[in-house]
Amino acid sequence: KAGVTQTPRYLIKTRGQQVTLSCSPISGHRSVSWYQQTPGQGLQFLFEYFSETQRNKGNFPGRFSGRQFSNSRSEMNVSTLELGDSALYLCASSSGGSNYEQYFGPGTRLTVT
Amino acid sequence: AQSVTQLGSHVSVSEGALVLLRCNYSSSVPPYLFWYVQYPNQGLQLLLKYTSAATLVKGINGFEAEFKKSETSFHLTKPSAHMSDAAEYFCAVTFMDTGRRALTFGSGTRLQVQP
Numbered sequence: 001k002a003g004v005t006q007t008p009r010y011l012i013k014t015r016g017q018q019v020t021l022s023c024s025p026i027s028g029h030r031s032v033s034w035y036q037q038t039p040g041q042g043l044q045f046l047f048e049y050f051s052e053t054q055r056n057k058g059n060f061p062g063r064f065s066g067r068q069f070s071n072s073r074s075e076m077n078v079s080t081l082e083l084g085d086s087a088l089y090l091c092a093s094s095s096g097g098s099n100y101e102q103y104f105g106p107g108t109r110l111t112v113t
Numbered sequence: 114a115q116s117v118t119q120l121g122s123h124v125s126v127s128e129g130a131l132v133l134l135r136c137n138y139s140s141s142v143p144p145y146l147f148w149y150v151q152y153p154n155q156g157l158q159l160l161l162k163y164t165s166a167a168t169l170v171k172g173i174n175g176f177e178a179e180f181k182k183s184e185t186s187f188h189l190t191k192p193s194a195h196m197s198d199a200a201e202y203f204c205a206v207t208f209m210d211t212g213r214r215a216l217t218f219g220s221g222t223r224l225q226v227q228p
Contacts (some may be wrong), residue, residue, distance in 0.1 A: 004156075031211065033214050043218035056213040090156055094214050098191060100145045100164060102214060104156040 004093050004105035011085065012111045013099075019064040019109045025072050025093030031055075033102060034066060034072040037088040049074055050096050078110075086112045115140045117206050119219035127227050132176075132191040134222045136204030139185065146187045147205045147216070148178055157203065163187060174198070199226045 005024045009011075025032050027072035033056075034046040038068040040055050045058040078085055088109050092102035122136040138144055145164050149157040161172025168180045178189045187204060201223045205216040 015190045031214055035216075043205075043216075044219050045215045045217070048214050055199075058215065071127050080118065092157075092214075092216075096214075100184075101159060101162060102216060103159065104149070 003056050004103055006089075006091050006105040006108050007042075007048055008062060008108060009106065010109045010111075011069045013081050014077070014113055015081055016087060017081050017085060018077060019081060020075050020077045021091075021110070021112060023074045023076075023091030024106060025091075026103055027076070029073055029093040029103075031094040031096035032068055032072065033092045034074070034076050034093070035092065036060075039085070043090075046076065081112045083103055083112050086110060114218050115144065115206050115208065117204050117217055119202075119204050119221035119222050121222055122220065123223045123225065124151055125227060128196055129193050131200070132194045132198065134179075134189040134202050134204075134224065134226065136187045136189065136219060137185050138187060138204070138206045140206055140208065142168045142208055144206045144208065146178075146180060147207075148172065148187075149203045149205060151203065151221075153200075160189070160202075172226040179212070182220045190215050193225075194226045196226050196228065 007022045017021040018100045031050045033048040041113045052068045063079045068074045088107045091105045094102045118137045147162045148160040161170045163180045171177045176191045204219040205223045
């Protein structure tokens with residue numbers, strides 16, 4: 001099975017712009033979660049989608065949003081970018097059943113200048 | 114609220130020596146616990162998991178961890194370190210509840226392996 005894929009791998013944006021990141025989960029997985037990784041705050045949970053519905057949300061401002069499509073692919077959007085949004089954004093997929101294992105993609109490195 | 118504490122942000126061992134990375138958790142309900150490894154410029158790779166079955170869990174690359182409820186610990190060990198083990202290791206916890214997958218991570222331990 002192919003693993004979790006994320007596009008793009010690297011992105012440079014300017015303050016005030018918006019950005020959309022994409023994640024394709026492992027085939028058959030219905031749950032997609034997003035995490036932000038920064039040197040200062042570490043790994044923090046953003047949100048989880050399951051069957052096109054947001055099931056869980058972390059403590060991030062409303063500028064961070066996401067969605068999931070019927071094929072389980074997910075996108076996250078960050079509007080009005082700030083310098084502090086520079087981070088590695090990781091997507092993780094899970095089957096969504098009783099198996100709690102999450103499998104991570106390689107991440108998207110976002111740099112905000 | 115759940116939390117994870119990893120003792121030691123940096124650990125250095127000699128090649129062939131025992132690897133011990135410490136993780137303590139706090140959870141008001143039975144936890145699921147995980148260890149992940151991250152190599153530079155890569156995502157996280159699942160090493161092993163505890164999901165209420167056997168307390169001694171074996172993972173990939175020769176790693177294992179033991180769940181000790183009385184000590185609220187889930188330390189990661191490997192009998193003999195290899196140069197390729199140099200990476201950052203994260204302990205994570207989630208709840209056995211309604212199926213939500215949010216992981217709470219520790220701050221990570223960077224393992225250095227000396228030749």
